[in-house]
Amino acid sequence: MSTQINASIITIGDELLIGQTIDTNSAWIGQQLNALGIWLKRRVAVGDSKADILQALDQEAAQSDLIIITGGLGPTADDITKPLLCNYFNGQLVENQKVKNHVLQIFRKRNRPIIDANIAQAMLPNVCDVLWNEMGTAPGMWFAKNNKIFIALPGVPFEMKHIMTHEALPKIKERFTTPNVMHKTICTAGIGESFLAASIQDFETSLPANIKLAYLPQLGGVKLRLTGRDVAAATLENYFQTLITQLPHIVYATEDMPIEKAIGKLLLEKKLTVSFAESCTGGGISAAITSITGSSGYCNGGIVSYTNDVKINLLGVPAETLKQFSEVSAQTVTAMANGVRTKLKSTIGLSISGYLEVVKGKESEKGLIWIGIANEQTTKTISAIMPYDRERNCELAIATALNNLRIFISENY
Amino acid sequence: MSTQINASIITIGDELLIGQTIDTNSAWIGQQLNALGIWLKRRVAVGDSKADILQALDQEAAQSDLIIITGGLGPTADDITKPLLCNYFNGQLVENQKVKNHVLQIFRKRNRPIIDANIAQAMLPNVCDVLWNEMGTAPGMWFAKNNKIFIALPGVPFEMKHIMTHEALPKIKERFTTPNVMHKTICTAGIGESFLAASIQDFETSLPANIKLAYLPQLGGVKLRLTGRDVAAATLENYFQTLITQLPHIVYATEDMPIEKAIGKLLLEKKLTVSFAESCTGGGISAAITSITGSSGYCNGGIVSYTNDVKINLLGVPAETLKQFSEVSAQTVTAMANGVRTKLKSTIGLSISGYLEVVKGKESEKGLIWIGIANEQTTKTISAIMPYDRERNCELAIATALNNLRIFISENY
Numbered sequence: 001m002s003t004q005i006n007a008s009i010i011t012i013g014d015e016l017l018i019g020q021t022i023d024t025n026s027a028w029i030g031q032q033l034n035a036l037g038i039w040l041k042r043r044v045a046v047g048d049s050k051a052d053i054l055q056a057l058d059q060e061a062a063q064s065d066l067i068i069i070t071g072g073l074g075p076t077a078d079d080i081t082k083p084l085l086c087n088y089f090n091g092q093l094v095e096n097q098k099v100k101n102h103v104l105q106i107f108r109k110r111n112r113p114i115i116d117a118n119i120a121q122a123m124l125p126n127v128c129d130v131l132w133n134e135m136g137t138a139p140g141m142w143f144a145k146n147n148k149i150f151i152a153l154p155g156v157p158f159e160m161k162h163i164m165t166h167e168a169l170p171k172i173k174e175r176f177t178t179p180n181v182m183h184k185t186i187c188t189a190g191i192g193e194s195f196l197a198a199s200i201q202d203f204e205t206s207l208p209a210n211i212k213l214a215y216l217p218q219l220g221g222v223k224l225r226l227t228g229r230d231v232a233a234a235t236l237e238n239y240f241q242t243l244i245t246q247l248p249h250i251v252y253a254t255e256d257m258p259i260e261k262a263i264g265k266l267l268l269e270k271k272l273t274v275s276f277a278e279s280c281t282g283g284g285i286s287a288a289i290t291s292i293t294g295s296s297g298y299c300n301g302g303i304v305s306y307t308n309d310v311k312i313n314l315l316g317v318p319a320e321t322l323k324q325f326s327e328v329s330a331q332t333v334t335a336m337a338n339g340v341r342t343k344l345k346s347t348i349g350l351s352i353s354g355y356l357e358v359v360k361g362k363e364s365e366k367g368l369i370w371i372g373i374a375n376e377q378t379t380k381t382i383s384a385i386m387p388y389d390r391e392r393n394c395e396l397a398i399a400t401a402l403n404n405l406r407i408f409i410s411e412n413y
Numbered sequence: 414m415s416t417q418i419n420a421s422i423i424t425i426g427d428e429l430l431i432g433q434t435i436d437t438n439s440a441w442i443g444q445q446l447n448a449l450g451i452w453l454k455r456r457v458a459v460g461d462s463k464a465d466i467l468q469a470l471d472q473e474a475a476q477s478d479l480i481i482i483t484g485g486l487g488p489t490a491d492d493i494t495k496p497l498l499c500n501y502f503n504g505q506l507v508e509n510q511k512v513k514n515h516v517l518q519i520f521r522k523r524n525r526p527i528i529d530a531n532i533a534q535a536m537l538p539n540v541c542d543v544l545w546n547e548m549g550t551a552p553g554m555w556f557a558k559n560n561k562i563f564i565a566l567p568g569v570p571f572e573m574k575h576i577m578t579h580e581a582l583p584k585i586k587e588r589f590t591t592p593n594v595m596h597k598t599i600c601t602a603g604i605g606e607s608f609l610a611a612s613i614q615d616f617e618t619s620l621p622a623n624i625k626l627a628y629l630p631q632l633g634g635v636k637l638r639l640t641g642r643d644v645a646a647a648t649l650e651n652y653f654q655t656l657i658t659q660l661p662h663i664v665y666a667t668e669d670m671p672i673e674k675a676i677g678k679l680l681l682e683k684k685l686t687v688s689f690a691e692s693c694t695g696g697g698i699s700a701a702i703t704s705i706t707g708s709s710g711y712c713n714g715g716i717v718s719y720t721n722d723v724k725i726n727l728l729g730v731p732a733e734t735l736k737q738f739s740e741v742s743a744q745t746v747t748a749m750a751n752g753v754r755t756k757l758k759s760t761i762g763l764s765i766s767g768y769l770e771v772v773k774g775k776e777s778e779k780g781l782i783w784i785g786i787a788n789e790q791t792t793k794t795i796s797a798i799m800p801y802d803r804e805r806n807c808e809l810a811i812a813t814a815l816n817n818l819r820i821f822i823s824e825n826y
Contacts, residue, residue, distance in 0.1 A: 016439075016440070016443070016456070017443050017452075017453040017454070017455075017456065018443050018444065018447045018453065018627075019439075019440040019441060019442070019443030019444035019445075019447060019453075020440075020627070020629055020630075021440065022435065022436075022437050022440045023435075023436060023439070023440070024435050026429075026432075026436070026458070027429070027432040027433075027434065027435045027436070028432060029432070030429070030430050030431050030432030031431065031432030031433075032432075034430075034431040034432060039430075040430040040431065040432075041430070041459070041460065041465065042430075042457060042458065042459055042465070042469075043429070043430065043456075043457070043458040044455060044456070044457050044458075045439070045455065045456040045457075046454075046455055047454070052454065052455070056455075059472070192525060194528055194530050194531055195525065195526060195528065197530070198528050198530075214427070214428070214431075214433075216428060216433050216434075225433075276696075276717070278696070281700070282696075282699050282700045282702070282703030282704065282708075282712075282714075283689075283691070283695075283696025283697065283698070283699030283700040283703070283715060283717065284696065284700040285696070286695050286696030286717040286719075287694070287695045287696040287697040287700050289695070290695030290696070290717070290719060291695065291803075291804065291807065293770065293803060295695075295719070296719055296720065299695075299719050300719055300720050300722070300723060301695075301716065301717040301718050301719035301720060301723045302696060302716075302717040302719075303714065303715075303716055303717070303727075304689070304696065304699045304703070304714040304715040304716070304717070305714050306699075306703060306708070306709055306712050306713055306714035306715075307709065307713050307714060309713070309757075309758065310713055310714045310757055314716075314727075314756065314757075343727065344722075344723055344727075345722065357706065385522065385523065385524075387519070387522060387523060388548065388571065389548075389571070390704075390706060391571075391704065392571055394704065
């Protein structure tokens with residue numbers, strides 16, 4: 001058994017603190033470390049202030065074996081981080097000829113004027129290993145102090161990722177004895193987190209100490225992830241299969257993927273095509289389905305029928321149906337689903353109509369949606385209440401429609 | 414003049430450290446505090462570990478006046494955070510009847526079974542002010558200790574935002590003497606950040622020390638925010654008007670709003686209607702326009718023509734045009750825009766067709782999109798290259814189409 005290796009991330013930059021930038025780097029780095037079996041213990045963000053950066057370095061080094069620092073190294077950074085790190089590790093800035101040539105070459109290629117701040121990127125502490133930045137001008141730096149490793153990286157996401165992947169992660173694997181960590185993920189839809197947890201409580205209790213179950217809620221469903229540390233692959237697989245059999249009907253994928261991708265695979269496999277008639281979601285269901293590469297192989301398109309005129313003239317909903325049952329009714333979505341299926345020559349037509357919020361109208365109608373799903377033989381209608389505000393109700397309506405489409409395909413094909 | 418107020422954010426949850434979740438809450442909270450003139454000094458993320466949470470509380474309380482804690486309060490959270498906070502502030506958990514009724518009501522409405530973990534949400538420390546959570550079952554909590562304020566909030570973004578906006582921020586304003594901070598925001602589209610910065614360099618240099626200009630890049634444009642600290646409203650307004658006049662054509666709003674809302678206001682004001690024929694964006698443009706309350710007053714809907722069959726049969730694009738010029742051409746989007754305008758009886762039709770990525774095909778086609786915008790008298794076509802991956806290219810294509818729609822309306826009405 002290996003001992004636990006703790007890591008910290010320090011992110012530097014005022015733009016993170018005033019909320020101009022969302023920090024996506026930390027999540028990505030967390031994933032990479034987690035895959036290596038290194039525990040990311042803390043993530044800290046501080047501004048472009050010497051005192052705050054120094055304090056963060058001391059605090060994190062006191063509890064982690066590996067400290068990854070991002071940001072503060074670009075040509076327009078206020079020149080705080082690099083000299084500070086150089087000083088912290090008792091080094092001096094010296095020119096690195098290889099980096100300088102690389103910087104000059106980049107500017108020649110881009111045909112841009114070069115300024116002193118760019119050439120200064122080649123001045124590096126003489127106490128670090130340089131981590132080569134193929135994608136930009138600011139190299140990464142690898143420092144060691146009191147048996148702790150510090151890695152400084154530029155904050156631009158694709159430069160940071162490139163240096164991590166090709167330079168830092170291989171060195172980390174070499175330097176630390178990491179445990180054997182494996183993950184297996186199941187995606188479910190249609191059941192809330194607390195109810196799901198109650199239904200697999202016994203399974204969770206039965207897990208050995210080196211296998212953990214994580215609940216990862218998403219809109220309309222929950223992802224479940226089993227993580228094994230220093231465990232045999234067959235043992236983890238056994239628990240994984242047990243978990244799957246405990247959740248009939250609600251598992252839409254046995255690996256990590258969005259539901260629109262799982263539906264795409266189903267449609268392709270069963271050689272079906274689909275089209276959408278959307279009222280309240282305004283095109284959001286079509287947009288989700290077509291966000292997947294290759295969706296033109298099974299999605300013909302759709303009609304956004306935001307007015308009754310479009311429902312009548314393009315989808316062929318009888319005016320009488322709208323008058324008698326209203327736009328938000330089983331009867332209307334039945335006509336819409338069959339209309340779009342016929343008009344766009346698809347095996348399956350899905351329709352949706354609803355009130356995502358009530359501007360004027362009855363409180364009882366708030367959040368009411370109707371979904372219709374039709375093939376040549378049958379039409380299924382589903383109603384649901386969306387309990388949130390307009391934006392989130394729209395997202396939840398899309399997720400609900402997609403999950404019901406998945407169920408319809410499973411039931412009928 | 415007021416003294417500086419420092420804040421820290423502590424985010425709790427293993428899912429943040431293993432990289433499952435990208436932390437968007439912190440950026441949003443940072444923006445809100447910044448708007449109040451409170452300086453967010455540090456952001457820290459820790460896992461679901463008692464020792465780590467306690468250490469973070471102590472460390473942040475040592476340097477900040479306001480500590481905002483998010484996460485760890487949901488029904489399946491490992492029951493660490495709430496008892497820990499209760500203990501940290503020397504209180505006891507007692508049942509809050511009002512919260513309990515609210516939880517029961519939520520489950521009745523959603524017609525879902527309720528379990529003990531849900532009811533336990535109503536157990537709250539007797540040493541906090543409850544911050545009402547209208548949107549969910551986990552309330553926020555407001556604690557005071559040694560003249561420092563601690564606010565604990567659930568991690569679900571829309572619940573957190575709702576509690577912050579309606580409960581926490583008003584109390585923060587009351588509790589702290591914040592500086593007199595005023596913001597004025599301009600939204601621009603169609604010009605990149607560096608080019609925009611160069612064009613208003615003189616203006617930026619002319620600003621007095623107590624007025625700052627911030628660039629807030631968004632996809633397809635940049636928001637510019639003037640922030641005045643302890644400055645007269647008329648003075649700030651003067652600089653704001655000067656800034657607007659320096660940016661003719663690219664300002665789409667003189668307050669903070671998404672471009673789809675600005676377009677909706679334009680369409681309503683000029684009594685126009687619009688419809689969309691979308692290929693590559695798959696319904697995303699319709700979905701953006703209809704995300705605005707009241708959009709049924711100017712948006713008739715659209716047709717998602719993901720196949721040539723739909724382009725020909727529903728939009729009336731001549732098969733010959735597709736054959737001769739291809740799906741992605743000025744000729745095809747012209748026919749699509751006029752087709753959807755006529756078919757959906759709108760004043761304006763907008764169409765889009767493009768390659769968001771190249772699976773098979775020529776590298777030169779990568780990211781090429783064509784946009785068509787037509788009214789009865791005229792049709793305008795625009796082409797552009799989207800430089801990113803499929804997902805981001807789709808978002809940028811939507812933003813580009815919307816900005817061109819805005820320009821078309823300004824030029825023709």
